[in-house]
Amino acid sequence: xxxxxxxxxxxxxxxxxxxxxxxxxxxxxxxxxxxxxxxxxxxxxxxxxxxxxxxxxxxxxxxxxxxxxxxxxxxxxxxxxxxxxxxxxxxxxxxxxxxxxxxxxxxxxxxxxxxxxxxxxxxxxxxxxxxxxxxxxxxxxxxxxxxxxxxxxxxxxxxxxxxxxxxxxxxxxxxxxxxxxxxxxxxxxxxxxxxxxxxxxxxxxxxxxxxxxxxxxxxxxxxxxxxxxxxxxxxxxxxxxxxxxxxxxxxxxxxxxxxxxxxxxxxxxxxxxxxxxxxxxxxxxxxxxxxxxxxxxxxxxxxxxxxxxxxxxxxxxxxxxxxxxxxxxxxxxxxxxxxxxxxxxx
Amino acid sequence: xxxxxxxxxxxxxxxxxxxxxxxxxxxxxxxxxxxxxxxxxxxxxxxxxxxxxxxxxxxxxxxxxxxxxxxxxxxxxxxxxxxxxxxxxxxxxxxxxxxxxxxxxxxxxxxxxxxxxxxxxxxxxxxxxxxxxxxxxxxxxxxxxxxxxxxxxxxxxxxxxxxxxxxxxxxxxxxxxxxxxxxxxxxxxxxxxxxxxxxxxxxxxxxxxxxxxxxxxxxxxxxxxxxxxxxxxxxxxxxxxxxxxxxxxxxxxxxxxxxxxxxxxxxxxxxxxxxxxxxxxxxxxxxxxxxxxxxxxxxxxxxxxxxxxxxxxxxxxxxxxxxxxxxxxxxxxxxxxxxxxxxxxx
DNA sequence: GTTAGCACTCACTCCTGTTGAGTGCTAAAC
DNA sequence: GTTTAGCACTCAACAGGAGTGAGTGCTAAC
Numbered sequence: 001x002x003x004x005x006x007x008x009x010x011x012x013x014x015x016x017x018x019x020x021x022x023x024x025x026x027x028x029x030x031x032x033x034x035x036x037x038x039x040x041x042x043x044x045x046x047x048x049x050x051x052x053x054x055x056x057x058x059x060x061x062x063x064x065x066x067x068x069x070x071x072x073x074x075x076x077x078x079x080x081x082x083x084x085x086x087x088x089x090x091x092x093x094x095x096x097x098x099x100x101x102x103x104x105x106x107x108x109x110x111x112x113x114x115x116x117x118x119x120x121x122x123x124x125x126x127x128x129x130x131x132x133x134x135x136x137x138x139x140x141x142x143x144x145x146x147x148x149x150x151x152x153x154x155x156x157x158x159x160x161x162x163x164x165x166x167x168x169x170x171x172x173x174x175x176x177x178x179x180x181x182x183x184x185x186x187x188x189x190x191x192x193x194x195x196x197x198x199x200x201x202x203x204x205x206x207x208x209x210x211x212x213x214x215x216x217x218x219x220x221x222x223x224x225x226x227x228x229x230x231x232x233x234x235x236x237x238x239x240x241x242x243x244x245x246x247x248x249x250x251x252x253x254x255x256x257x258x259x260x261x262x263x264x265x266x267x268x269x270x271x272x273x274x275x276x277x278x279x280x281x282x283x284x285x286x287x288x289x290x291x292x293x294x295x296x297x298x299x300x301x302x303x304x305x306x307x308x309x310x311x312x313x314x315x316x317x318x319x320x321x322x323x324x325x326x327x328x329x330x331x332x333x334x335x336x337x338x339x340x341x342x343x344x345x346x
Numbered sequence: 347x348x349x350x351x352x353x354x355x356x357x358x359x360x361x362x363x364x365x366x367x368x369x370x371x372x373x374x375x376x377x378x379x380x381x382x383x384x385x386x387x388x389x390x391x392x393x394x395x396x397x398x399x400x401x402x403x404x405x406x407x408x409x410x411x412x413x414x415x416x417x418x419x420x421x422x423x424x425x426x427x428x429x430x431x432x433x434x435x436x437x438x439x440x441x442x443x444x445x446x447x448x449x450x451x452x453x454x455x456x457x458x459x460x461x462x463x464x465x466x467x468x469x470x471x472x473x474x475x476x477x478x479x480x481x482x483x484x485x486x487x488x489x490x491x492x493x494x495x496x497x498x499x500x501x502x503x504x505x506x507x508x509x510x511x512x513x514x515x516x517x518x519x520x521x522x523x524x525x526x527x528x529x530x531x532x533x534x535x536x537x538x539x540x541x542x543x544x545x546x547x548x549x550x551x552x553x554x555x556x557x558x559x560x561x562x563x564x565x566x567x568x569x570x571x572x573x574x575x576x577x578x579x580x581x582x583x584x585x586x587x588x589x590x591x592x593x594x595x596x597x598x599x600x601x602x603x604x605x606x607x608x609x610x611x612x613x614x615x616x617x618x619x620x621x622x623x624x625x626x627x628x629x630x631x632x633x634x635x636x637x638x639x640x641x642x643x644x645x646x647x648x649x650x651x652x653x654x655x656x657x658x659x660x661x662x663x664x665x666x667x668x669x670x671x672x673x674x675x676x677x678x679x680x681x682x683x684x685x686x687x688x689x690x691x692x
Numbered sequence: 693g694t695t696a697g698c699a700c701t702c703a704c705t706c707c708t709g710t711t712g713a714g715t716g717c718t719a720a721a722c
Numbered sequence: 723g724t725t726t727a728g729c730a731c732t733c734a735a736c737a738g739g740a741g742t743g744a745g746t747g748c749t750a751a752c
Contacts, residue, residue, distance in 0.1 A: 062746085142501070158494055248592060386727070
């Protein structure tokens with residue numbers, strides 16, 4: 001599609017713009033060591049690239065700026081995950097090792113490390129708990145009408161949910177029910193819980209417990225997970241350091257979006273595994289039309305269970321960001337697997 | 347200390363400044379209906395007020411601006427909680443009733459309502475769980491070395507903490523211990539838990555369980571509460587709407603402080619009950635030298651258990667903010683008491 | 693096809709004059 | 723001895739205009 005020379009020039013322009021944040025002109029490009037033609041030639045090529053939609057001009061007599069299409073071409077054809085120098089990798093390893101060894105705050109620390117390494121906003125979606133297996137189920141009644149359901153997974157996560165009891169259920173019956181469930185459902189992955197509750201257990205239950213129908217409905221509710229509170233943002237103010245975000249209005253829009261982070265959750269679905277890059281207007285969020293989102297998933301026992309990502313200006317250092325994300329996702333996956341597969345280690 | 351006329355003028359200046367955010371001059375004041383002297387007289391008085399430290403001048407030939415001391419005098423001597431018009435109260439009641447009826451998200455909704463009513467950032471410290479009484483204690487071992495401690499309170503809150511087990515403790519002993527503890531400690535307020543663990547239970551335990559010493563230490567850790575994650579901020583971007591915060595640098599500092607909200611926690615200690623106002627440099631946080639914090643506490647069974655507050659520019663509408671906080675604190679207290687004292691209501 | 697040269701565009705900066713809201717001082721009026 | 727009118731002075735903010743420089747697009751020569 002693009003000639004070799006166009007490819008070369010487009011790359012030079014984008015890389016220059018990524019670091020300067022200023023529209024880049026033909027003369028600047030002609031001075032680069034890998035460029036051997038004059039500024040006039042470059043001007044002609046730039047004009048062609050603009051016609052093709054890869055570049056934009058803020059106004060006549062200004063330099064050119066990459067368009068969304070330009071960035072898309074760049075990330076698809078030009079970048080290789082880039083460890084600027086090998087010192088970086090050592091530093092990252094160090095930082096990761098220093099900060100992330102407790103399971104409890106691993107997610108939060110991961111987000112911190114990500115934002116620290118990249119200087120962009122980090123987004124982390126906590127591990128998908130549905131894959132985890134049931135260790136213990138318990139229902140504790142508080143008074144005649146209310147109770148708390150507690151679910152503990154093999155991996156030590158505790159989820160709890162308040163439920164309303166149907167009137168006329170005695171604590172004794174409740175206990176009976178829970179005892180049965182604990183034996184029957186032990187070791188079931190959480191995502192199967194609801195299904196198994198209905199298919200297998202209900203027959204058994206019917207014999208033992210009155211009003212099993214209502215209780216089942218309630219238990220069904222209790223085991224339904226909730227994804228929104230697993231999304232964590234860190235370094236939300238980093239965007240203000242970018243020269244193209246010196247306008248209060250734009251920044252405010254973005255930060256308001258961050259405050260209602262549930263709107264972002266769908267973009268971090270861990271089932272879309274592997275590296276995902278969404279540039280500028282490619283995502284429909286108006287406030288983020290000048291931002292890109294790069295995400296990848298991390299795994300537990302080979303299956304993707306959560307997502308980590310970087311949110312920055314379209315003009316972000318894609319090479320570095322991708323390298324960092326890959327590295328951290330791998331580290332996090334390894335950490336989860338050593339920690340949760342029964343091996344111990346402080 | 348201040349003459350009647352000085353009092354009147356200071357009040358006029360501050361009220362004007364609160365609404366205009368511009369340095370206020372003598373002529374502006376002289377035009378106010380309650381002021382009957384000429385601008386020249388006011389100039390003289392303003393000069394005196396500046397000497398006394400109640401006013402400041404950004405530069406010669408600019409109007410005057412209230413100093414921290416000026417605001418302090420204002421909140422101590424001039425404001426009455428102010429329901430601008432009685433419609434407001436009806437609106438607040440409506441909003442409160444519409445949004446806050448589920449216990450689970452009451453805290454979050456409270457913060458939303460606060461920020462919506464005042465247009466400033468809202469801070470809410472979740473209810474102090476230490477006053478709540480123990481309903482159920484449980485330890486679930488995950489493998490040979492790790493376990494999860496779960497504490498359920500009478501009010502249905504669930505706290506959990508991962509603990510490391512000393513090697514050589516059998517699950518059977520663990521169960522024995524938990525059974526004893528559940529009977530012994532039932533209905534103990536959480537803040538007494540650690541103490542009672544050591545004083546009363548340990549003697550009993552010594553007879554039943556091996557290695558009670560280590561286990562006690564671990565249990566002690568498990569029942570220690572953690573306050574930081576109870577602090578919730580809402581409407582953090584509101585500060586950007588204030589005309590005196592159009593400078594990116596200042597805003598960034600404040601938002602970074604918000605991101606590390608644990609630094610703010612000490613300021614919201616619910617044990618300091620009642621209305622607290624902290625103005626400008628009165629609090630030591632450099633980033634917030636142009637901000638004020640107004641807080642009050644809400645209660646459960648007559649005791650203060652949590653804090654709600656508003657964080658805005660020193661130039662905030664103190665009258666309205668105080669009225670809103672009082673109103674919401676009362677509503678929240680009532681809501682907690684009807685919901686948690688065993689009465690039911692969907 | 694490539695490049696040098698040139699006219700043209702346009703944001704940006706610096707300078708200058710003007711405006712107006714504000715002060716402080718003084719002398720007259722109350 | 724207060725209060726007020728009057729006046730000179732200060733200074734941020736705004737507007738207009740000249741100059742600068744980075745950039746383009748076009749054309750003619752290599």
